[in-house]
Amino acid sequence: MASISPSSAEEQWRQQLAAMKDAVAALKLPPTSDVSDLDDQYDDSDDTDDSDGYYSSASGGAGQDIWDFISDEELEELGLAPSDVGGIGRGGGSTAGGAMSFPSSSSSSSYTPAWLSTKCLAMASRSSQAAAPIPPDVLQEQIMDVLQSSRPEEELQSQLTDLVGFDDLDFVIELLAHRDEIVAAALAEDAAPPPAASHNGPSVGGSRLLTKAQREEQLRQKDFEHKTAVLNAASAKEAEYPHVYKAYHAGNSLSVTGKRYALPAGSTVAEKEKYTEYYIPAGSKGTLGPGQSLVKISDLDGLCRGTFKGYTTLNRMQSLVYPVAYKTSENMLICAPTGAGKTDAAMLTILHTIGQYALPSPVDDAAVDDFAVDGEDFKIVYVAPMKALAAEITEKLGKRLAWLGIQVREYTGDMQLTKAEIVRTQIIVTTPEKWDVVTRRGVGDTELVQKVRLLIIDEVHMLHDERGAVLESLVARTERQVESTQSLIRVVGLSATLPNYIDVADFLKVNRYAGLFYFDASFRPVPLQQHFIGVKGKAGSKEGKENLDTVAFEKARDMLEQGHQIMVFVHSRRDTMATAKMLHEKATDEMCLDLFDPSTHPRYEAAVASMKTSKAREIRDLLPKGLGIHHAGMARSDRNLMERLFGEGVLKVLCCTATLAWGVNLPAAAVIIKGTQVYSAQDGKFVDLGILDVLQIFGRAGRPQFEDTGIGMICTSHNKLTHYLTAVTEQLPIESRFSAKLVDNLNAEIALGTVTSIPEAVQWIGYSYLFVRMRRNPMAYGIDWAEFAQDPMLVQRRRQLAVQAARTLQQSQMIIYNEATEELRSKDVGRIASQFYILHSSIQIFNTMMRQHATEADVLQMIAKSSEFDNISSRDSENKELSKLKDTGTVCDVGGTIDSPQTKTNILLQSYISKVQPDDFALGNDLNYVAQQSARICRALFMIALNRRWGHQCLVLLSLSKSIERRVWPFEHPLSQFELPRPVLAQLDEKGTVASIESLRDMEPGEIGSLVRNHGAGNKISRILSSFPTLTVEAEIAPLNRDVLRIKLYLYPDFRWNDQTHGTSESYYIWVENSETSEIYHHEYFVLSRRKLHDDHEMNFTIPLSDPLPDQIYVRAVSDRWLGAETVTPVSFQHLIRPDTESVYTDLLDLQPLPISALKNPVLEDIYAQRFQYFNPMQTQIFHTLYHTPANVLLGSPTGSGKTVAAELAMWWAFRERPGSKVVYIAPMKALVRERIKDWGGRLAGPAGLKLVELTGDNTPDTRTIQDADIIITTPEKWDGISRSWQTRNYVRKVSLVIIDEIHLLAGDRGPILEIIVSRMNYIAASTKVPVRLLGMSTACANATDLANWLGVKQSQGALFNFRHSVRPVPLELYIDGFPDMRGFCPLMQAMNRPSFLAIKNHSPDKPVIVFVPSRRQTRLTAKDLVNFCGMEDNPRRFLHMDEDDLQANLARVKDDALREAISFGIGLHHAGLVESDRQLSEELFLHNKIQILVATSTLAWGVNLPAHLVIVKGTQFFDAKIEGYKDMDLTDVLQMLGRAGRPQFDNSGVARIFTQDAKKDFYKHFLHTGFPVESSLHTVLDNHLCAEVSAETIVSKQDALDYLTWTFFFRRLHKNPSYYGLDILPEEQQDNGGMTAQHLANEFMVDMVDKALNDLATSKCVEVYPNGDVDPTPLGKIMSYYYLSHKTIRHLVRHAKARASFLDVLSWMCHATEYDELPVRHNEDLVNAELSANLTFPGTSFGLPMWDPHVKSFLLLQAHMSRITLPITDYVGDQTSVLDQAIRIMQASIDVLAELNHLSSCLEMITLLQCVKSAVWPTDPPVAILPGVDGDAAEAYGKSKGASARLQAVSAMTEAQKRQLSKSLQVPASRVNQFNRAVSLLPNVQVSVSPVTSSSVTINLKRLNALVDREARMYAPKFPKPQTEGFFAIVGDLARDEVYAIKRVGWSSGPGRSGGGAGDGGGRGSRGGRGGGQSSGGGAPGGSQPTARAVVQLPETVAQTGKVDVLIVSDGYVGLEYRVLGVEVPKAPVVDDIDKEKGQ
CATH class of the missing domain: 3.40.50.300 (P-loop containing nucleotide triphosphate hydrolases)
Incomplete structure (x- = not known):
């Protein structure tokens, strides 16, 4: 609205008033009597009860000829209180009770509440025709609210206009012109006691005079109120709440909603020459009410x-x-x-x-x-x-x-x-x-x-x-x-x-x-009397200041005269001293110094003495004057001294700042607040002292132990008096300040992900105090009555606020606001603003001003312009000092003139960095404020630049951020950040590059001392340099294809850790930038913790390659905290060869789908008819090649396109063309093997009459089963282990077809094994001259040609099929969502939960959804969050599709708590940590659509064919314990998960969302569309595979090894992509001599590789390498190859093995196995490990490695297994199973190695460990403790009483009667007796005999005297996760000399059920053991037989000389079960001529 000049308005008003007076005079009314006479007239009235302070106001005289009288009673009938309708011209007056005498301004003023009431009535009558008129009392109240607020005049004008409308502008002008009078009159009336209830009869004085129109108006009003009663609920009678303790009669009470404003009874007001003082008496101190007592x-x-x-x-x-x-x-x-x-x-x-x-x-x-x-x-x-x-x-x-x-x-x-x-x-x-x-x-x-x-x-x-x-x-x-x-x-x-x-x-x-x-x-413990003093004179003027000083002194003197101590609060440190001096001067002038004099105090002398320690002269000067000062700028000791002296009463007056009231509990009898102007740096001006501070200061008045009242005085300027009076006496309701900050707060919520749409924003505003107040007091927030009536919940108003804020944020580019869908999504800038608390208005400025190559000066100018400094104003008084600061403190151009606020900000910021401090107090405050804000703003700008990938700008901004934090300029010497003398720093700055950190590090301390001309400083600088935190970075590059480069960085800390300097961690920004454009390709935040200082630090990431290539890229490692601590590593592209990615894709032809009759085999047709009648387009296209030709085939096509049927077609070819041969199907995971077994076992085995066998770590069938099988389904490791001995295994040579599924996993961890298998099968085919057909299946890959060549696929035969990703039976919509890189994996995961929920609601509200997460723990957390989000929906069980009975029945089957909670909301969990039944339940419910969501780990994608409409890949990283960090998932895993999207029979299209970090988004976008090039990783693990081939004698020389490499995929890729494998070839060398140079370099590279691998193996004593290039296996090498172990495991064992090892030794050796490197140690599991360790026999610390090491974890899990401890978390159960899985073969290999090393006792100790692990007991436990139902104590007691007869040998030989007796002795519960008896009958009772014995061999015969209960000869090991077979070690040695001569495994051969074999079974592999188990003879039918076994053990020649051996038969599973035949005589050997020994014997 246009501003109206109050003076002209006033003039207009006066004219109207004059006209009105003339009109009244014309009526010739009788004269009015004086108000005071009226008062006297009613003073004697009986009804005026003095004690109640009732008082009746009188109107002026009355003329009955025009006015109708309406008495109070009649008014009450109308439902109006007398006060609601004001009389005309009602005056103030003195109270009968003497409570209050108001200043004349209010008594003489005609602007009384009555006047306002009349005006409002008139307006209400005019607006009664409106849609929702405002009741007059409400209007009056709202007008008063506005007038009493402390808002500026312009705001008041617009608010009043909103209230009364434009028709009554005159009224607005009047209100503003007389604002102070209206407010004062209202306060005066409220301070007066209420009017008497009624007078007898209608008396003139007591009643109000109303015209007829007014009476009619009131009736209409009454009617309106009746109709709008619901809207007026707030002003109804207050509800009584049980815990509101107020004295209603005290007069200072307010109604709940703050409807009545009144000063307490007994208040007075005094008008003085220099000030106005309101006095409010202390309330009475409360006492306990009836029934209340203090709680003891x-x-x-x-x-x-x-x-x-x-x-x-x-x-x-x-x-x-x-x-x-x-x-x-x-x-x-x-x-x-x-x-x-x-x-x-x-x-x-x-x-x-x-x-x-x-x-x-x-x-x-x-x-x-x-x-x-x-x-x-x-x-x-x-x-x-x-x-x-x-x-x-x-x-x-x-x-x-x-x-x-x-x-x-x-x-x-x-x-x-x-x-x-x-x-x-x-x-x-x-x-x-x-x-x-x-x-x-x-x-x-x-x-x-x-x-x-x-x-x-x-x-x-x-x-x-x-x-x-x-x-x-x-x-x-x-x-x-x-x-x-x-x-x-x-x-x-x-x-x-x-x-x-x-x-x-x-x-x-x-x-x-x-x-x-x-x-x-x-x-209040001490009631408070309050004095509000309004000092006359303009605030800050000379008169105002003098009056303020006078008042403060007068009040202080009054208090001192009453014997009180006083605190005088001022608002700046300087003011404390000035006020103390002023008080002393005035006391001198007024001659009342004795009031201040402390010398008579008993503790005065002591105080003077303690003063001597103070360094502050002013304090010492003030003490004799009885004055003290206190502020935050004083030394701590001085502050304490002042507090103590004041507390003791020595000081009478303490002048202090508000910090004393907040931080120190030091009360005084009286407090005086001198002035209320406080300088606020944030606002850049003087502002009013906050009410909070006033209340806090007043809270310090009154000491409970001394005074019964406290006195609080506030001296303020006259115009602020009402403000403090109303606020402190709680006159005004507190309002919300939220709307001013709504935009920034909304941005924070959007960035946080809690508000994602406008409806959510509306809901969010509903939680604010703003919403509460908008409903309670709509007018104050600009909501008119009509709007409120239509929308009482203010949904539209909140919506309007939200939309407005969202648009503002979108304009600032902080969020994406889709107006159509109302969706709100945060952008990076918005997130950064939220994180760094930056205002949206500043972001708008940065958006326009930020440039890619800005200088420091530009950045400083931009920071100075940001909105955070809008309030900093330039004052003329400061210009001189600013000029001085500009000359001394600035180094960059400030731009602009000194009097502009931006320039001031810039000068202050630069002065701060330059450590120049201004003298002016306010400028000092401004400087600190600017510095504080700038550090934050600069960090935010750095993050924005990083986000925009501006390398140069990032460097400038990060340096500047550190400059502000460290107060050192980037161009100053980095050592300026340390405590060094100024002259030394000046020398360093002068010397330039000579004194760079690198140069100084190369110097001796003496040289440095000479350089800086200060020899003492040399050593100190040298020490600082050694701990200056720089990193050395090395980079390796490997192109993945033409457009993508993989970079691997190795980071080495280049400094000594110093806790004082570095704390617990140092952080760095690592980024890779283009050397020419400085564009950042990739950035990461790296935290180096003290704990991991000496670890290996690696980073792996990919960057895009552009054309043309830059000559080089820079890798920068810049410290987050230290200036100058940065390193730049150039990476040259000179040797970079970008591989050609000529992707060969097969187009899908438009063919007629083939019917299944094309198989021309009724059996097969029946099998397929169950599922379909026609092959799909892809199967049709490849049918002929697979079913009718023997060609090797590579088939690349997306998951879900029907590759399994393709594999079956090749199998039918094999069984048709090569009957009796075998098919091997190799799947990369156990889960896939299981899925295949389940599918083919049901579908193919029966109808086609095929036998399937599963070969995995979980399932090891015996040789006969394998020989009988037609199809072997296995994992790469298992087939590698078996095919290593292909010469001795007939069934390996019978293989006619090898199907390798997911062959693109070559690049993964298990890729090398696949390479070896293919190479070996080709080698076998070449050796046996019988071809082996290969079928490789993968997803579409980018370099299919190389793969095909390696697999021997002839493109001429058309056997290479590489279909694009789009060739899916169900098309896929793919979305890739980037998330900001949060510092932490869990936060990132949690940030994805809400978007996941929204994606489900969006894409698949009622169709099945799978959410893939990276870890087991994440399945639980994600499901929990999804359940929480469901809880906020209208239908919380929207994802559950079964009735309550069905649900309860299913819940009863669940074991896992997290799963139980999730299922009840329609969400399932699936991961390897769940028990089998829970996993199956989840699958079953999901399959039948009873639950709609399945949260699973990636294993589900591979193992279980459960498609869904929507797949969400929530996160593409997982924790890798090896690198102790998070690693990217293989792209193949991601593709496999995406393959689960879209259900062929139900969906027309599937949807997939990938949630990943922003940095990875482009990578996925690129490769998910083009296919990933497959590379080899054989070169990383060549050593173990070479050893296996050497042991199998496939390789006998280095040349063989090189030839062997040429069979591999690695060989093909080395030539195609040399840079990837670290082979440096210049691009021109690749062309030289037709590529001969490159060929030569590649050969040299391979020779080096083979040499290195063989040397490593020789170090581990696994091979013997001869100078002529021949290679022989050693016994240890054969053991390693047989048991499929790493040579490093053998190396560790050989290094540490010793004779007579303890149990702890062998347990430690075993747990150090390299095989446990892969054991996952998840986030925070080190804490779980520490907790577990505390409860075990050997603590984890005894292992000598940190708690987060996987080997420590395996050490703890094995002990927990032997102690039978229930593990704390489900993840550990799965981990323990995998530890136990590996443990058996590691221990068996270790037993052989220790035998090879000739340590008999250690070998026996390792066998004991094997027994303990299988039986889950400790060697010290009583042997019978393994039996079911036996309590540990009972077993202990039995063992002590029976001695040797308590051993298992004795137990196994017992009769039935003895067994019954045993169960009684061991107190076995009746319910467990049957189990107990079965377990006892499983124990072997063995008879051992040794004969015949020759000089070269010993024959050992074993006979089981009790029959085998179990046909598979299983041992009793219920705690071991897999069934174990009964077996024995036959050891021949010499116990006395601790030597082993030979060792052999012996087992029972019990027909076809015999289990074992494979890597886990068999005799010693070394020179001291023969191959295979013991030979068996005799034995009856399996099941009830008494089997026998015989082992012939060869003896070394030396034994015959000693003449005796000891024979030990030791069980491999039962602790302590062993049979010894000691001192067996060995006959001497006949003498023969020496024969030349063969090499290696």
């Missing part, structure tokens, strides 16, 4: 007693709060005066929370006073308004809770906490802003945010303050978190007494009838 501490439980030590009772307020605070979890709002004990009330809520995690529970047993608190599971957050207060609270809580071991820490801008500290802390005291930042990261501090159980917000009335918006966003976020996670966070608000406490309670979601507590002033 002795009656409380132990938790409270321990914490409230030294208290006898709680005070009155705390006693009332106690039942709710301590005994319930209700949200609470406690409003009580300062000093009432709110902190202790909060302590009760803290104890309630702690009590829930304490053992024993204090609730159960009140007598206990010793507790163990589980501090891991909860956090309590205490939000304090200021840092000073946070420190005080931290100390207070910390001391009181120390006895419980509770850690309390401060977490503010000044006090940062590390992650580890956060984990260890239970109570965090923080400020609103800090907590906002923490929760904005949402999931960044999951450790913290999700464990919060109690949030205490101190001083909630801060909502009214600027910072209120922060509190609103915090509470809203917390409440929404409670709803979304369904976990309780109790919110407790503490505040000073508020007028509209109900609103605040509603906002905090407090139950008004339970958690709302309101305590009035009577609960």
Whole structure:
């Protein structure tokens, strides 16, 4: 609206008034009597009861000829209180009770509430025709609200216009012109006691005069109110709440909603020459009400007693709060005066929370006073308004809770906490802003945010303050978190007494009838009398200042005369001294120095003495004058001294700043606030002192032990008087400040992912205090009555706010706002702004000003322009000093003139970096403010530049950020960051590059000393240089194809760690940039922790290659904290050869689909007819090649396109053309093997009469079963192990077809094994002259030609099929979503949960969905979050599709708790850690669509064919223990998961969403469309494979090894992509001599590789390499190859093996096996390991490796197995199974190695370990403890009593009667007796005989005397995950000499059921053992037979000389079960001539 000049308005008004007076005069009314006469007239009235202070106001005289009289009674009949309708010209007056005498301004003014009331009535009558007219009393109240607010005039104008409308502009002008009078009159009237109830009869004075029109108006009004009653609910009679304790009669009470504004009874006002003073008397001190008593501490439980030590009772307020605070979890709002004990009330809520995690529970047993608190599971957050207060609270809580071991820490801008500290802390005291930042990261501090159980917000009335918006966003976020996670966070608000406490309670979601507590002033420990003094004269003017000083002095003198001590609060440090001096001067002038004199105080002398220690002269000068000062700029010791002297009473007056009120609890009898102008650097000007501060300062008035009242005085300028009067006496309701910050807060929520659409934003605003107040007081927020009537929940208004904010954010490029779908998505800039707390308006500035190549000067100018500094204003008084600062402190051009705010900001920022400090106090404040903000802004700009990939700009911004933080310019010497003398630094700066960090590091300390001309500094600089944190970076590059380069970085810390300098970690930004354009290709944040300083640090990533290629790229490693700590590593592209990626793709031909009759085989046709009648297009195209030709085939096509049928076609060819041959199907995972067995076993085996056999680690059938099988389905490792001995295994040579599924996995970990298998099958075919057909199946790959060549596929035969990804039976829509790189895997995963839920609702609301996650733990967490999101839906069980009975029946089958919870919401889990039955249940429910979502790990994609409509790949990284970090999934895994999208029979298309980090998005986009090139990784593990071939004697020389390599895929790719394998060839060399040069280089490269591999094997003693190039296997090499171990495992064992090893030794050797390198150690599992370790026989620390090492984990898991401990988490169960899986072969190999090394005792100890692992016992356990139903103690007792007869040999030989007796002795429960008997009958009772014995051999005969119960000869090992076969070691040696002569495995041969064989069985592999198990003879039918076995053991020649051997038969599974035949005589050998020994014998 146009501004209206008040003066012209005034003129207009005066004319109207004159006209009105003339009109009234014309009526010739009788004269009015004087108001005072009227007062006298009624003074004697009986009805005026003095004690009640009733008072009746009179109108002027009355003329009956025009006016109708309406008495109060009649008014009440109309439903209007007399006060609602003001009389005309009602005056003020003095009260009868003498309570108040108001200044003349109000009594003489005609602008009374009555006048306003009349005006409002008239307006209401005019607007009664409107849609929703406003009742007059509401209008009056809203006008008063506006007038009493402290808003600027322009705002008031527009608000008033909104209220009254444009028709009544005159009225607005009038209101503004007389604003002060109207407000003062209203206050005066409210201070006056209410009018008398009624007078007898209609008397002139008591009644109001109304015209007829007015009476009619009132009737209409009455009717309106009746109709709109529901809207007026708020002004109805207050509800009575049980915990609101107010004295209603006290006069200072307000209605709940703050409807009546009044000063308390007894208040007075005094008008003086220099000031106006309002005096408000102290309230009476409250006493206990009826039925109330103080709670005695002795009656409380132990938790409270321990914490409230030294208290006898709680005070009155705390006693009332106690039942709710301590005994319930209700949200609470406690409003009580300062000093009432709110902190202790909060302590009760803290104890309630702690009590829930304490053992024993204090609730159960009140007598206990010793507790163990589980501090891991909860956090309590205490939000304090200021840092000073946070420190005080931290100390207070910390001391009181120390006895419980509770850690309390401060977490503010000044006090940062590390992650580890956060984990260890239970109570965090923080400020609103800090907590906002923490929760904005949402999931960044999951450790913290999700464990919060109690949030205490101190001083909630801060909502009214600027910072209120922060509190609103915090509470809203917390409440929404409670709803979304369904976990309780109790919110407790503490505040000073508020007028509209109900609103605040509603906002905090407090139950008004339970958690709302309101305590009035009577609960103050010392009642407070208040003086509000308005000093005349303009604020800040000379007159104003002088008057302020005079008033302050007068009041201080008055107090001193009454004997009180005083604190005078001022608002700057300088002012403390100035005020002290002023008081002394005025006291001198007024001759009242004696009042201040401290010399008579008994402690004065001591005070003078202690003063001598003070360094501050002014303090020493002030003491004799009785004055002191106190501010934060003083030394700590001086502050303490002042506090002590004032506390003792030596100092009479203390002049201090507000920090004293906040941070130190030092009360005084009286406090005076001198002036209310405080300089705010943030606003760049003087602002009003906050109400919070006033209340805090007033809270310091009155010392409970000395005075019965406290005195608080506030001296302010006259125009601010009403503001402080209304605010401090709680006259004004507190309003919301949220709308001003709505845009930035909305951005934070969008970035956090909690608001993703406009409807959610509307809902979010509904949680704010703004919403509560908008509904309570719509007018104040610009909502007119009509709008409110139509939309009482303000949905449209909230929507309007949300849309407006969203549009603003979109314009700032911070979010993507889709107006059509209303979706809101954060952009990186928005996320950065949220994280760094940057205003959206600043972002707009940065968007326009940021440039790619900006200089430091440009950046500084941009920072200076940001909105954070909008309030910094330039003042003329500062220009001189700014010019000085510009000359001395700036180094970059500041641009602009000094008087512009931007230039001022820039100068201050540069001065700060230059360490130049201004003299001016306000400038100093500005400087600190600018520095604080700039550091944050600069970091944000750096992140934005990083995001935009601007390398040069990143460097500039990161350097500048560090400059601001370190106060060192980037061009200064980096050592300026350390404490070095200035002259030394000056020398370093002068010397330039000579003194660079690199150059200095090469010098000796002496040289450095000479260089800087200070020899003493040489050593110091040398020390600093050694710990200067730089990294050395080495890079390896490998092109994946023409357009993508893989880079591997090796990072080496190049410094010594120094805890003082580096703390616990250093962080770096690593980025790769183009050397020419400085575009960043990739960046990562790298944290180097002290713990991992010496580890290997690697980084793997890919970057795009552009054309033309730059000459080189730079890898930069820049420290995040230290200037100058950066390294640049150039990576040259000179040798880079980009491989040609001529992808050969097969087009899908448009053929007629073939019918199944084309098979021309009725049996096969029947098999397929069950599923389809026609082959699909792809199968049709390849049918002929596979079914009718013997050609090798490579088939590339997408998952789900029908490759399995293709494999079957090739099988039918093999069985038709080569009957009796075998087909081997190799699948890369056990899960795929199982799926194949399940499918083919059911579908093909029966009808086609085929025999299938599964060969995996889980299933090892015997040789006969394998020989009988037609199809062998196996894993690469297993087939490699078996085919190694192809010469001796007939069935390997019978193979006619090898099908390799997923052959593109060549690049993965198991790729080398596939390569070896293919090469070996080709080698076998060449050797036997019988061809083996190869069928390779994969997804589409980019280099199919190479793969085909290697597989021997002839393209001429048309046997290469490589179909594109699009050739799917169901088309796929693929979306790739990028997520910001969060520092942490879990936060990233959690950030993806909500988008996953939205994707499900969006793409597949009612069709099946699979969500793939990277780990087992993530399945649980993801499902939990999805369940939480369901909880917020209208139908929480939207994904569940079964009825309640069905659900309950299924839930009853579930074992896993997480799965049970998920299934009840229609979500299943699937991972290897679940028990089999749970996995099957999940699959079954999902398959039948009873549950709609399945959350699974990637194993599901491979192993189970469960398609879904939508597949979400949630994250593409997984934790790899080897690198102790997260690693990218193979692309093949991702493709396999995507293959599960789209159900052929149901969907027309499938949908897949890949969620990955932003950095990986392009990589997936590229390769998912073009196909991934397959490379070899054989070169990384060549050594083990060479050893296997050497052992098989396929390779006998180096040349053989080279020839062998030419069979491999590696050989083909080495020539095609040399750079990938590290072969440096210049591009021109590749062309030389037709490529001969390149050929020669490649050959040399391979020779080096073979040499290195063979040398490594020789070091491990696995091969023998001769100078002529021949290679022989050693016995150890044969053992390694046979047991399929790594040569490094053998090497470790050989190095550490020793004679007579202990059990711990052999356990350690075994756990060090290289095979355990792969054992996963997940995030935080080191903590689980430490906990597990504490409960085991050998702690993990005894292993000598850190807890996160996989070998330590295997060491612990094996012990846990032997101790039969239940593992803490399901993941560990799966891990333990895989450890046990590997353990058997490692131990068997170790037994052979130890025998080979001739250590008999160690060999026996290793056998003991094998027995213990199989039986799950310790060697020290009693042997009978393995039997079922036997208790450990009973077994112990039995063992002691029976001695040797308690051993298993004795037990196995018992008769039935003895067994019955045994079960009694061992106290076996009746229910377990049958199991017990079966187990005993399984124990072998063996008879051993040794004969015949010759000089060269010993024959050992074994006979089992008790029959085999189990046909498979299984042993009793119920705890071992896989069935084990009974077996024995036959050992011949010499016990006395600890030597082994020979060792052999012996087992029973019991017909076709014999299990074992393979890598896990057989005799010794070395020179001391023959091959195969013992030969058996005799034996009967299996099952009931008594089998026998015989082993012939060859003896070395040396044995015959000694003449005797010891024979030991040791069980391989039962502890202590062994038979010994000692001292067997060996006859001497006949003498023969020496024969030439063969080499190697």
